Amino acid sequence: MRAWADLDEFQEFLDDGGMVEADDDMPEEYRHEVFRFIEFHANSELMGGLTERDWIPHSPGLRLKQIFLAKTQDEIGHAHLLYMVAADMGIKTRDEMMSDLLAGKTRFHNVFHYRAETWADQIAIAFLVDAAAFASQRAVFAKCTYGPYKRILRRIVGEEGFHMRHGEEMLLKMASGSQVQRDLFQAALERWWWPAVQLFGPDSPPDDPLLNWYIKSERNEALRHAYVQKYVPLLQGYGFTVPDDGLRQDPDTGEWMMSEIDWAPLKATFSNAGPDSARRLANAVRNHAESAWFRESIGVSA
Amino acid sequence: MVPRINRCIGVTTARTAVTPEMVRSALKSVVDPEYGTLSIVDLGIVDDVAVNDDRVSVTLLPTMAGCPAREVIESDVCTALQTQGLSDVEVLWRLDGSWVPSMLSPLAVDQLGREFSIAIRRDGVLPACPVCEQPSLREVSPVGPTRCRAVAWCDACRNVVEVVG
Numbered sequence: 001m002r003a004w005a006d007l008d009e010f011q012e013f014l015d016d017g018g019m020v021e022a023d024d025d026m027p028e029e030y031r032h033e034v035f036r037f038i039e040f041h042a043n044s045e046l047m048g049g050l051t052e053r054d055w056i057p058h059s060p061g062l063r064l065k066q067i068f069l070a071k072t073q074d075e076i077g078h079a080h081l082l083y084m085v086a087a088d089m090g091i092k093t094r095d096e097m098m099s100d101l102l103a104g105k106t107r108f109h110n111v112f113h114y115r116a117e118t119w120a121d122q123i124a125i126a127f128l129v130d131a132a133a134f135a136s137q138r139a140v141f142a143k144c145t146y147g148p149y150k151r152i153l154r155r156i157v158g159e160e161g162f163h164m165r166h167g168e169e170m171l172l173k174m175a176s177g178s179q180v181q182r183d184l185f186q187a188a189l190e191r192w193w194w195p196a197v198q199l200f201g202p203d204s205p206p207d208d209p210l211l212n213w214y215i216k217s218e219r220n221e222a223l224r225h226a227y228v229q230k231y232v233p234l235l236q237g238y239g240f241t242v243p244d245d246g247l248r249q250d251p252d253t254g255e256w257m258m259s260e261i262d263w264a265p266l267k268a269t270f271s272n273a274g275p276d277s278a279r280r281l282a283n284a285v286r287n288h289a290e291s292a293w294f295r296e297s298i299g300v301s302a
Numbered sequence: 303m304v305p306r307i308n309r310c311i312g313v314t315t316a317r318t319a320v321t322p323e324m325v326r327s328a329l330k331s332v333v334d335p336e337y338g339t340l341s342i343v344d345l346g347i348v349d350d351v352a353v354n355d356d357r358v359s360v361t362l363l364p365t366m367a368g369c370p371a372r373e374v375i376e377s378d379v380c381t382a383l384q385t386q387g388l389s390d391v392e393v394l395w396r397l398d399g400s401w402v403p404s405m406l407s408p409l410a411v412d413q414l415g416r417e418f419s420i421a422i423r424r425d426g427v428l429p430a431c432p433v434c435e436q437p438s439l440r441e442v443s444p445v446g447p448t449r450c451r452a453v454a455w456c457d458a459c460r461n462v463v464e465v466v467g
Contacts, residue, residue: 022460063373070370070448077447081462084442084453088460148461151419151433155464158336158418159447165335165374 001025014214019147022088033209034146035089042082043101044109044133049075050284051112055122067166074159081152088148095301102285104272109133110265111195113274120181120188123174126167128189128196128231134160135227136200143214175238182239189235190243197258198266200224225255232256320388322351325358328386335374340413342375346405349396358383359392363401365466366450403467414466420451423467434459441465 003025004010010027020026052072059065087094100106111129116122134157141157144150174185204211204219211219232242233256246259268274272281295301329348330341342348342362350361360379364372376393383391403422406414414420415432421439423429428439438458446453451464 066368066370073445073449074447077445077453080443080446080453084455084462152462155336155418155420155447158338161338162335162371162374 011212014145014212018145019150020145021147029209030213031089032091033213034149034215035086035091037210037215038082038086038089038146038149039092039097040107040109041137042079042086042097043106044112045075045082046079046101047108047112047280047284048133049079050287051116051125051280054283055116055119058119060119064170071163071166074163078152078156078159081156082149085148085152098288102281102288104277104281107270107272109199110269110274111192111199112280113269113272113277114191114195115276115279117191118184118188120174120184121191123167123170123185124188124192126163127171128167128192129199130160130163130167131231132196132199132227134164135223139218139223140216142217144217145214171238175240186240189240193243194261194265197224197228198261198263200227202261202263202266228256228258320353320356320358322353324386325351325353325360325383325388328382328388329360329379332375332378332382335371335378337414337418339417340410342379344407344410344413346407346410347375347401349400356388357390357392358388359394361394361396363396363405365401367397367399368449406466419461419463421454421463421465423452423465428454428465431456431459431461432463433461439463439465 001023002021004013004027007027007029010030014020020030049072052068052075056065056068056072059068083094083097086092086097092100097106101108111125111133116125137153137160138157141150141153144153171185174181200223201220203221204216208216208219210216232247235242244259248257249255250257265274269277272278326343326348329351330343332342334340334342334345345365347363347365348360349363350359352359352361360383362372362375362379372395376395379393380391383389403424406422411422414422419432421429421432428441430437431439433456436456436458438456439454440457441452441454442462443453445451446464451466454463454465455461456463
């Protein structure tokens, strides 16, 4: 067990590339910030997994069904690993995290507050949203000073990278399909573009502790900007229209600049007041109740 | 057992006689789609390589029959061999569940432990923790993010690891 005299000494340790381990006597501020971050990640994996699961019976074809089954298992499994690491930090038990999530007291990613209306929405999620989540997780993994979190992120990032290949494959099918398929994807793109871009969050505050403590390695706006540079030309290359009237390319640098982002929809999801938040949470509550018999049978509570 | 067959045929450009060794060496560049630093050769999933004139037949063993990565690995094998000028390639999967963790190469075992915190169980005994090397692992659930690995907790270093086998 290591201990630090004060936050300055701890900061120096982190600045020198130090990694914090579970039994270290870490500053309480750090413990709380890291815990909140992992809890949010765990909640998002769980809510994301439940969404994927809803689409298993609707997947058009056996192979896609297999993919959605495997993705569901991945996401729920990731939540399982993350809740274990979070619970070990001694702030909330797994039961408490679960009941806070189901009571709407804690947050999960904005993208899981919207409804996937058609199969094309699932493809937009796999292609756009998974890619945004992957970029943001990869940036956390890049430094991540909390050892137990970094170790599971190594596996999570690998698995999410694999999901993206499925997303690309499914998009390719839609893009090279009939006009009906292309129109379906265009409509889905219009629903999911802005939530995907907003997943990175508003610009990082100037003195963000998550950046100072190297939980995040990049500012939110830098990740968002890099994402837009990659996905605008990709989507346009497939012949789709990015739903942003103000989108323009800087003639000198070639960079894509978006219109100003309306952050109100993101803020609504923070208080679980997004377009589909209530239904999603109600589903999660029902799912938790319906699976109680199973948890009891194997002797666990949450 | 009926093997699955995927065949990719293109224009033959190979000019030298193809040997199974050449094919195996080319297959080292094909990596697991989730663990991009591990080749399928080190994972022990290449069961057999046969060459008949310019036709190459690669038989793979999935770590489990329902492995969702099969199609992607298949297409990566075709691409890797085509890059080497081997254009008539057939990929077969043995689906009799014969892959066992002892087929992992020492390099793969080492890399899975060090880079991914994944331990290998032998003879039904939980191995030492891949993070702290203490014999302190406790199985928490028989499956986790994937059906081919259990989840374990290390009481010594308090890390979550996964266990193959």
